[in-house]
Amino acid sequence: xxxxxxxxxxxxxxxxxxxxxxxxxxxxxxxxxxxxxxxxxxxxxxxxxxxxxxxxxxxxxxxxxxxxxxxxxxxxxxxxxxxxxxxxxxxxxxxxxxxxxxxxxxxxxxxxxxxxxxxxxxxxxxxxxxxxxxxxxxxxxxxxxxxxxxxxxxxxxxxxxxxxxxxxxxxxxxxxxxxxxxxxxxxxxxxxxxxxxxxxxxxxxxxxxxxxxxxxxxxxxxxxxx
Ligand code: ADP
Ligand code: ADP
Numbered sequence: 001x002x003x004x005x006x007x008x009x010x011x012x013x014x015x016x017x018x019x020x021x022x023x024x025x026x027x028x029x030x031x032x033x034x035x036x037x038x039x040x041x042x043x044x045x046x047x048x049x050x051x052x053x054x055x056x057x058x059x060x061x062x063x064x065x066x067x068x069x070x071x072x073x074x075x076x077x078x079x080x081x082x083x084x085x086x087x088x089x090x091x092x093x094x095x096x097x098x099x100x101x102x103x104x105x106x107x108x109x110x111x112x113x114x115x116x117x118x119x120x121x122x123x124x125x126x127x128x129x130x131x132x133x134x135x136x137x138x139x140x141x142x143x144x145x146x147x148x149x150x151x152x153x154x155x156x157x158x159x160x161x162x163x164x165x166x167x168x169x170x171x172x173x174x175x176x177x178x179x180x181x182x183x184x185x186x187x188x189x190x191x192x193x194x195x196x197x198x199x200x201x202x203x204x205x206x207x208x209x210x211x212x213x214x215x216x217x218x219x220x221x222x223x224x225x226x
Contacts, residue, residue: 001222002154002187003029008059011045011211019045021211022059030185034198036221037208043191046208047157050189051080063154074103079148080157083164086138087132087147093119094128097147118150124174138169145173149180158190162197174200199223 004027011020019042027033048054048063052073060067068076079100080167087096101111122142123145132140135194141161148156158177162170174197181188181201192198198205199219207215207222215222 002064003027003101004155004187004189005062005065006059007062009046009049009056009061010058011042011049011054012057019211020049023213025206025213025216027189030187032181032201032203033186033190034204035189035208036193036195036198036201036213037189041208042211043185043208044159045211047080047159047189047191050076050155051078051157053080059087077151078157079151079153079155080159080218081144081148081161082226083160085132085144085164087140087143089132092129092131093124093135093143093146096132096143097150099214100147100151108169113144114150114152118146121180122149138165138173141165141169141173145177145180151154151182153186156186156188156190158188158192160191160193163193170194170197177201 006023006025008022008024009020010018010022012018023046035046037043045054049056052071056069060069062068063076088099091099097118098111102112119128122145124142124146127135127139132143135143143159162173165173165218178201190201202219204217204220205222206213
């Protein structure tokens with residue numbers, strides 16, 4: 001768990017597109033933030049900068065008062081869940097979940113304990129020996145979620161994690177994410193196009209437009225505005 005701050009954070013891509021224009025905001029320890037806004041407004045860029053998958057062009061991103069701009073992705077203690085799951089196809093579910101812990105040098109029995117506990121919570125236990133291609137879309141998304149959770153990161157980043165699922169599974173996974181947040185209270189940034197997801201998951205919502213934060217507030221505050 002951790003607080004997350006943006007101080008005049010900007011991103012200009014090498015081609016000259018400025019995707020983020022001097023964003024300032026403070027996200028409290030344990031807060032669940034949902035980011036909405038039209039396609040191309042900079043939502044992914046913002047998340048990718050936090051994860052360290054894109055560099056920051058100007059300004060700062062801080063976790064617990066520490067500037068993280070220059071840290072390697074692996075040093076940031078952040079886990080990201082993607083729309084396309086991004087699982088390792090040649091690894092079993094178990095190994096997909098264990099991988100991030102192995103590269104950090106965690107002890108084998110400690111890894112096993114954590115992977116098995118998270119698998120149980122997400123009802124993945126019977127699938128641990130399977131490869132991703134033998135899983136349904138919903139199961140793959142659970143594995144992607146499990147892989148993030150086992151790391152016990154300081155911050156979770158979700159980039160439209162449910163948009164490839166059918167309507168029924170989306171509802172189910174949304175409830176699951178809600179439950180997880182109640183239990184773990186990990187600081188989370190969640191990007192979605194789905195208004196119901198935004199309304200039900202967000203403690204505060206951020207509305208972005210053209211690389212800027214246009215509104216920030218509770219779902220009620222944001223949706224009540226004319
Ligand atoms: P969103 O996630 O809200 O759809 P993005 O963060 O993907 O928005 O994109 C914000 C802006 O940055 C868009 O104008 C997009 O075309 C541009 N952009 C995104 N990725 C790159 C990139 N790798 N190189 C150049 N421009 C990019
Ligand atoms: P050891 O066999 O010495 O305990 P590991 O814990 O690394 O070593 O397990 C070896 C391999 O067995 C793992 O890479 C993983 O593929 C598989 N494995 C371990 N535990 C499970 C489990 N609960 N379910 C499915 N596969 C497992």
